[in-house]
Amino acid sequence: MVDIATRVYNHKWKIDPIVRSLIDTDFYKLLMCQSVFRNRRDTNVTFSLINRTKSIRLAELVDEAELREQLDYIRTLRLSRGESTWLRGNTFYGKRQMFRSDFMEWFENLQLPAYHLEKRDGQYELTFEGKWPEVMMWEIPALAVLMELRSRAVLRDMGKFELQVLYARAMTKLWEKVERLRGIEGLRLADFGTRRRHSFLWQDWCVQAMLEGLGEKFVGTSNCLIAMHREVEAIGTNAHELPMVYSALADTDAELRQAPYRVLADWHEEHDGNLRIILPDTYGTRGFLAHAPDWLTGWTGIRIDSGDPAEGAETAIAWWKSRGEDPREKLVIFSDGLDVDVIAALHAQFHGRVKVSFGWGTLLTNDFRGLVPDDALNPFSLVCKAIAANGRPTVKLSDNPNKAMGPEDEIDRYKRVFGVGEQAALDVVV
Numbered sequence: 142m143v144d145i146a147t148r149v150y151n152h153k154w155k156i157d158p159i160v161r162s163l164i165d166t167d168f169y170k171l172l173m174c175q176s177v178f179r180n181r182r183d184t185n186v187t188f189s190l191i192n193r194t195k196s197i198r199l200a201e202l203v204d205e206a207e208l209r210e211q212l213d214y215i216r217t218l219r220l221s222r223g224e225s226t227w228l229r230g231n232t233f234y235g236k237r238q239m240f241r242s243d244f245m246e247w248f249e250n251l252q253l254p255a256y257h258l259e260k261r262d263g264q265y266e267l268t269f270e271g272k273w274p275e276v277m278m279w280e281i282p283a284l285a286v287l288m289e290l291r292s293r294a295v296l297r298d299m300g301k302f303e304l305q306v307l308y309a310r311a312m313t314k315l316w317e318k319v320e321r322l323r324g325i326e327g328l329r330l331a332d333f334g335t336r337r338r339h340s341f342l343w344q345d346w347c348v349q350a351m352l353e354g355l356g357e358k359f360v361g362t363s364n365c366l367i368a369m370h371r372e373v374e375a376i377g378t379n380a381h382e383l384p385m386v387y388s389a390l391a392d393t394d395a396e397l398r399q400a401p402y403r404v405l406a407d408w409h410e411e412h413d414g415n416l417r418i419i420l421p422d423t424y425g426t427r428g429f430l431a432h433a434p435d436w437l438t439g440w441t442g443i444r445i446d447s448g449d450p451a452e453g454a455e456t457a458i459a460w461w462k463s464r465g466e467d468p469r470e471k472l473v474i475f476s477d478g479l480d481v482d483v484i485a486a487l488h489a490q491f492h493g494r495v496k497v498s499f500g501w502g503t504l505l506t507n508d509f510r511g512l513v514p515d516d517a518l519n520p521f522s523l524v525c526k527a528i529a530a531n532g533r534p535t536v537k538l539s540d541n542p543n544k545a546m547g548p549e550d551e552i553d554r555y556k557r558v559f560g561v562g563e564q565a566a567l568d569v570v571v
Contacts, residue, residue, distance in 0.1 A: 142346075142349070143342055143345075143346070145308050145340075145342050145343060145346060146301065146304040146305040146307070146308045147301065147304075148342060149293075149296055149304055149308075149340075149342075150299075150300075150301050150304055158211070158214050159211050159285060159286050159289045159290070159340070159341065160211070160214075160215050160218070160282040160285055160286060160341075161218075161341065161366070162218060162221070162224060162366050163218050163219070163220050163224070163248075163251065163253075163278070164220070164224050164227075164228070164365040164366045164369065165281075165282065165285070165335075165341065165364065165365070165366040166278070166281040166282065166335065166364070166365060166366075167281050167333075167335050167336065167363040167364065167365070167377055168233075168363050168364075168365050168368070168375040168376060168377035169363065169377030169378050169379055169380055170277065170278065170280065170281055170377075170380075171228070171240070171248075171365065172239075172377060172378065172379065172412075172416065173277070173379055173380065173382065173383060174244075174248075174274050174277055174278060175240055175241065175244045175411070176379075176383070176407060176408060176411045177273050177274050177277065177383075178243075178244050178247060178274045179241075179244070179411060180407050180411075181273055181386070181387075181390075182272060182273065182274050183272065184272070184273040184386065184390065184530055184531060185270070185271065185272065185273070185530070185531050185532070186270070186271070186272075186273040186276055186277065186386060186527050186529065186530050187268060187269070187270045187276070187527070187528050187529040187530075188268065188269045188270075188276050188277070188279060188280060188283075188525055188526065188527055188528065189266070189267070189268045189269075189525065189526065189528045190265060190266070190267040190268070190283060190284075190287070190523070190524075190525050191523070191524050191525070191526055191546065192264050192265075192521070192522075192523050193521075193522035193523070193524065193569055194521035194522050194523070195264075196521075197291070197521045198263035198264065199263075199264055199265050199287060199291065199523075200260040200261075200263050200264050200265050201263050202290075202291055202294045202295075203265070203287065203290045203291055203294055204290075204294075205258070205260065205265075207290060208258070208265070208286065208287070208290060209258065211286045211290065212256055212258070212283070212286065215253060215282050215286070216252060216253050216255075218253075219249070219250075219251070219252070220248055220249045220251070223369075224366075224369070225245065225248075225249055227369045228240050228245060228248075228365075229242075229245055233374075233375060234416060236412075247274070251275065251278065253275065253278055253279055253282075254269065254270075254271040254272075254275050254276060254279075256268070256269050256279065256283075257269075257270070265287070267283060267287075267525075269283070273386065273530075277382065277527070279525070280336075280382075280525040280526075281335055281336055281525075283525050284336045284337060284523055284524070284525050285335065285336065285338065285341070287523060288336075288337050288338060288339070288507070288523065289338070289339070289340045289341070292339050292340055292518065295513065295517045295518050296518075307509075307512055307513065310512050311343075311508075311509055311512060312346070312350075314508065314512070315347060315350055315505075315508070316350060316354065318480075318481045318505075319350060319351065319354035319355060320354070321481050321485070322354075322355060322358070322481060322484065322485075323354060323355050323356075323358060325358075325484075325485060325488055326492075327488075327492055327497075328355070328358040328484075328488060328499075329358065329360050329496075329497065329498040329499065330351070330355065330358055330359055330360065330484070330498070330499045330501055331359070331360050331361045331362060331363065331374075331376040331498070331499070331500050331501070332344070332347065332348050332351065332359075332361070332362040332363060332364065332367075332376075332500075332501060332505060332506065333363045333376075333476055333500035333501060333502040333505075334347065334363075334501065334502045334503060334505045334506030334507065335363055335364045335506070336502075336524075337502065337503040337506070337507055337520060337521075337522075337523060337571060338503075338506035338507050339506060339507040339509060339518070343506060343507075344364065344367065344506045345367055345370075345371075347505055347506050348362050348364075348367050348371055348373070349371065351505075352371065352373065359373075360374060360376065360498070361373050361374030361375060361376040362374075362375065362376060363375070363376050363377045363500070376500070378416045378418040378420075378444070379404075379408060379416075379418070379420060380420065381420065381422075381423045381446075381537055382526070382527050383404045383408070384400060384401040384404045384420075384423040384424070385423060385526075385527055385530075385535040385536065385537055386527050386530045386535060387400040387401070387403055387404050388400040388401065388423075388424075388535070388536065388555075389529070389530040389531070389533045389534065389535045389536070390530055390531060390533070394554075394558050397555070397558050398432075398558055398559065401423060401424060401429060402433065402434060402437070405419065405437065405440075409436075417439075417440035417441040417442075418440070418441055418442050418443065418444050418472070418474065419437060419440055419442070419443045419444070420443075420444045420446060421433075421443060421457075422445070422446055422447045422448065422453070422539055422540045423537055423538065423539070424536075424537075424538045424555060424559040424561065425538055425539075425540060425559055425560075425561040425564075426445075426448065426453055426456055426457075426540050427456060428559045428560045428561060429559075430456065430457070430460040433460075435464065438460075438461065438464040438465075438466050439466075441471070441472050442471050442472025442473055442474060442495075442496065443457045443471070443472075443473055443474070444474040444475075444476055444500070445457070445473060445474065445475050445476065445477065446476050446477045447477055447539040447540040447541045447544050448477075448539070448540025448541050448564075448565070448567065449540075449565065449567070450475050450477060450483070450487055451486075451487065451490060451491075453540065454473050454475075454487070454490075454491050454495065457471070457473060457495075458494060458495060468494060468495050469493070469494065469495060469496075470496075471495050471496065472495065472496040472497075472498060473491060473495045473496070473497055473498070474498045474499070474500055475487055475497070475498075475499050475500070476499070476500035476502065478502075478503075478504070478569075478571055479499055479500070479501050479502065479504060479505075480501075480504040480508075484499050484501070487499075502571065503520045503571035504520065504571065507520045507571075508520065520571045521571070522569050522571055526546060528546075528547075534547055534548050534551050535547060536548075536551045536552055536555045538552065538555055538556065538559070538561055540564065541564065541565075541566065541567045541569070542564045542566050543566050543567060543568070543569050544569060
């Protein structure tokens with residue numbers, strides 16, 4: 142097992158790559174990229190870093206030259222032969238050859254495009270612009286680099302023993318969570334913590350701890366590189382990026398209203414009926430389900446990623462019942478701001494009423510709260526989102542208005558088109 146504290150101490154060397162591989166990314170990113178490559182590969186998209194936690198002034202913590210070194214190194218990465226073989230030959234979700242030959246040939250030759258970086262008011266403005274399949278692959282590594290460089294900045298002046306004690310305490314903290322979770326009968330839990338992890342080595346350690354501590358209750362990781370190395374399932378389906386870009390490309394309000402369903406129609410065709418998980422909250426869950434076509438009721442389940450999670454699950458159960466479906470045969474995946482208490486409560490409330498699963502993210506792979514002075518390692522909400530498509534702004538409404546993004550006039554238009562009424566504002570923890 143890697144001595145993480147010593148490796149962290151040695152980060153004082155000039156460069157220790159944070160992102161080591163193009164598949165050090167979330168599985169759903171590759172699945173979405175293949176769909177985009179097939180359906181919308183010529184769309185020009187702009188991605189931008191957005192720090193929702195303004196109190197964390199990243200440009201004052203993270204050295205610009207070091208950030209550029211890490212980003213430039215990522216642009217040198219290419220898919221290795223072993224990684225290509227794993228993607229081409231492995232079985233994912235029971236399906237052989239999930240990734241088509243034309244997509245793999247493109248991916249094997251991919252170099253991530255150039256980036257634009259500048260400082261403004263204590264924050265970094267980091268943007269990526271180009272063809273959608275290329276620039277979308279920057280999202281996860283860009284977030285991982287900024288998160289880990291922030292961790293390194295906080296830990297830079299710690300000595301070897303201080304770091305050993307810190308990581309011993311963090312390991313103990315996580316193991317206590319694992320001990321609580323393994324007492325939950327019927328639990329299904331996956332690692333969704335790549336994008337806002339403390340570090341790659343720490344995420345890898347967390348996955349190994351879950352494998353040993355939870356056994357069959359741990360169903361896999363979203364991180365492709367770790368899934369390959371640790372021989373666990375790669376987990377993931379799709380994200381808000383797809384409906385955000387499809388919607389931005391709509392020419393009329395009528396086309397806009399249908400865009401989220403067009404996404405899922407293309408997804409259904411792309412995956413021959415596999416990976417049928419609905420992410421309904423991009424423009425409000427209630428409105429999405431109320432106007433959903435009947436063919437969506439036959440899909441496997443729903444992922445709940447914003448708003449009150451219990452309310453979202455109850456809404457899904459009511460929708461399935463109203464469409465003549467048995468909720469007990471459906472899957473609800475909770476994935477927003479989870480920690481042990483929330484996981485335990487949601488499992489107790491919904492186990493037996495639906496099939497329940499959890500995608501545990503930042504508070505699995507980056508919970509150092511209370512372990513350093515001034516809580517300088519507390520996790521924070523950093524995202525990298527598609528902000529424009531073919532020159533048009535994108536919009537996300539969410540079930541939590543504090544997660545909304547886009548120009549105000551476009552947000553108002555989307556609320557009108559999708560019939561979004563009053564929403565309860567909830568704190569965005571991570």
